[in-house]
Amino acid sequence: MRRAKNQSKEEYTEFLSEKAVPILEEWIDRIKSDQLLEPKAVYGYFPCGRDGNKILVFDPKTNILLGSFNLPRQKSGNQYCVSDFYRDIVRGQPTDILPMQAVTMGSKASLFAQELFVSNSYSDYLYFHGLAVQLAEALAEHVHSIIRIECGFKNEEPTELKDILAQRYRGSRYSFGYPACPNVSDSRQQLSWLNASEIDLTMDEGDQLHPEQSTTALISLHSQSRYFSA
Secondary structure, three states: OOOOOOOOHHHHHHHHHHHHHHHHHHHHHHHHHHOOOOOEEEEEEEEEEEEOOEEEEEOOOOOOEEEEEEOOOOOOOOOOOHHHHOOEOEOOEOOEEEEEEEEEOOHHHHHHHHHHHHOOOHHHHHHHHHHHHHHHHHHHHHHHHHHHHHOOOHHHOOOOHHHHHOOOOOOEEEOEOEOOEOOOOHHHHHHHHOOHHHHOOEEOOOOOEEOOOEEEEEEEOOOOOOOOOO
């Protein structure tokens, strides 16, 4: 619910309090009472190494090469590539660690959203679908925080929500489909390596994640990694 063009900050705050917050609270209560979400997550740490714009990924148990992610480099500005935030491969061997994660809100969320849509309950569909998508992002942020803490950066964790939203923590979470990782199909091998079937998360032939309210990511813990556009 965006601020209207001629709406003052005070009017917008009042509007949110009177209209948006009650709707949000109503949907949170309904999600809990009807158990509409089944949040699940999986993550892992993989030996890796940088080779130009590629990140080579190795099996954590055997150190055998699993595959790679070939990522684009910015054509201007800082000319960043996600691979820059990992150490170079040395004599074919990994020298760094690539954390990866996948989260989902579960199939029940997708089915319920579809039911709302086909029944022409468009407002309810938009409210529920939007909230489920944002909760998937919230779960992804939570798992990212767990990874940062497990990797020894607890002292750099923010304590205020505003600092989390401003990315005042170490590292970045790169999801496929965005400019830094545009190839959505790359997530297919990621799901396989993470055994995402354990949380009932799959990808179809059209590179669509199922359930829909799901997200995957590569994690960089480099102190200078930030989000960037193509």
